[in-house]
Amino acid sequence: MAQQGVLLDQDQFCCSVCLDLLKEPVTIPCGHSYCRKTFSPRPTLRLQAAPPPALCYAGPGDVVCDVCTGTRKQKALMSCLACLASYCETHLQPHYESPAFKKHKLVKATAQLQEKICSHHDKLLEVYCRTDQQCICLLCVMDEHKGHDAVSAAAERTEKQRQLGMSQQKVRQRFQKREKKLKELQQAVESLKRSAQAAVEDSDQIFTELIRSIERRSSEVKELIRAQEKAQVSEAEGVLEQLKQEIAELRKRSTELEQLSHTEDHIHFLQSYQSLSSISVSSDLPSIVVRPLQYFGDVSKTVSELREKLEDFLKGEWTKISTTGVLKTIRTSTLDH
Numbered sequence: 001m002a003q004q005g006v007l008l009d010q011d012q013f014c015c016s017v018c019l020d021l022l023k024e025p026v027t028i029p030c031g032h033s034y035c036r037k038t039f040s041p042r043p044t045l046r047l048q049a050a051p052p053p054a055l056c057y058a059g060p061g062d063v064v065c066d067v068c069t070g071t072r073k074q075k076a077l078m079s080c081l082a083c084l085a086s087y088c089e090t091h092l093q094p095h096y097e098s099p100a101f102k103k104h105k106l107v108k109a110t111a112q113l114q115e116k117i118c119s120h121h122d123k124l125l126e127v128y129c130r131t132d133q134q135c136i137c138l139l140c141v142m143d144e145h146k147g148h149d150a151v152s153a154a155a156e157r158t159e160k161q162r163q164l165g166m167s168q169q170k171v172r173q174r175f176q177k178r179e180k181k182l183k184e185l186q187q188a189v190e191s192l193k194r195s196a197q198a199a200v201e202d203s204d205q206i207f208t209e210l211i212r213s214i215e216r217r218s219s220e221v222k223e224l225i226r227a228q229e230k231a232q233v234s235e236a237e238g239v240l241e242q243l244k245q246e247i248a249e250l251r252k253r254s255t256e257l258e259q260l261s262h263t264e265d266h267i268h269f270l271q272s273y274q275s276l277s278s279i280s281v282s283s284d285l286p287s288i289v290v291r292p293l294q295y296f297g298d299v300s301k302t303v304s305e306l307r308e309k310l311e312d313f314l315k316g317e318w319t320k321i322s323t324t325g326v327l328k329t330i331r332t333s334t335l336d337h
Contacts, residue, residue: 056088063109067091076109081124084113120144128156221303225296 023035058064058075065076065088076086080095082104087095095101116125123137131148141150151159256276263269 063111065091078106079109079113081105081107081113081116084117086110086113126153127151128153130156221299225299228296 025035056075057072063076063079063086064073066085068074068088068091074088074090077089078092078095079086080101082101086109092106095104095106117123118125118137118140120143121137121139123139125135125137127136127138127141127150128134129136129140129145129148129150131150132145135153136145136150141148253276260269260272260276263272
């Protein structure tokens with residue numbers, strides 16, 4: 001195309017008589033330009049013929065011209081439904097110029113020409129049988145489709161186009177409806193995610209506080225047990241110290257009495273007996289009785305009961321939490337309309 005454009009530009013600057021580049025050009029009313037020169041005798045005009053149209057060869061996927069010969073055929077521009085052939089620009093000219101082809105119907109070049117021909121009569125399919133719902137030719141109307149509800153293909157196309165418009169409208173409406181539901185569901189899912197995240201954060205905080213409360217109570221119970229232990233141990237240790245002192249005193253008195261019983265000095269025996277025979281230590285044992293299970297058994301039992309009650313409570317609450325129909329509610333509200 002660029003080469004053709006160059007040729008046209010050069011022609012504009014060529015003299016139509018001498019065919020050389022214009023020298024002192026003169027343009028006449030018809031638009032042609034000539035050299036300003038006097039010719040004697042008058043020369044014969046040697047006008048250049050118009051260049052042939054640029055060849056457009058068919059490539060992969062193109063419809064080829066059925067008239068072109070040779071290994072490389074030109075690309076077809078139009079197909080004739082009467083001739084059942086496709087033509088390039090050059091071989092299509094008779095359909096425009098010859099009266100014999102004026103009634104032929106031309107369509108954009110197509111490779112499916114045989115699909116438009118009746119396989120029984122080799123005639124153009126231009127009638128639609130509504131009874132059998134298929135395209136037929138004019139001979140089929142008088143043959144196997146005789147008496148059927150048949151209309152022209154154009155009329156049926158008009159009716160089908162109307163039905164197609166209705167179908168398109170329904171599809172558009174359904175599409176808009178589903179698109180609206182899609183947006184609603186997406187918004188519901190996003191809301192669900194935000195709600196779930198908030199619930200996770202809230203539950204984390206609640207359980208953290210609950211754990212801290214349990215740990216605090218556990219610490220308090222430990223302190224209570226240790227305080228009771230300290231008090232009881234302190235009291236018991238006081239009694240133990242008293243018992244140790246009395247045992248030591250009694251062991252000493254027992255030794256002295258044993259020694260006195262073996263003395264042979266009657267005067268010494270009589271003088272010492274009075275002081276050794278009287279027992280100064282208390283004859284009553286301490287009233288404290290150490291029974292660990294009695295002191296701390298009730299605490300362990302109470303803590304165990306608290307654990308059981310807490311586990312039962314959490315089990316009941318977990319049932320409520322796990323049966324919450326969040327997703328079911330979303331699905332029902334968004335898709336069942």
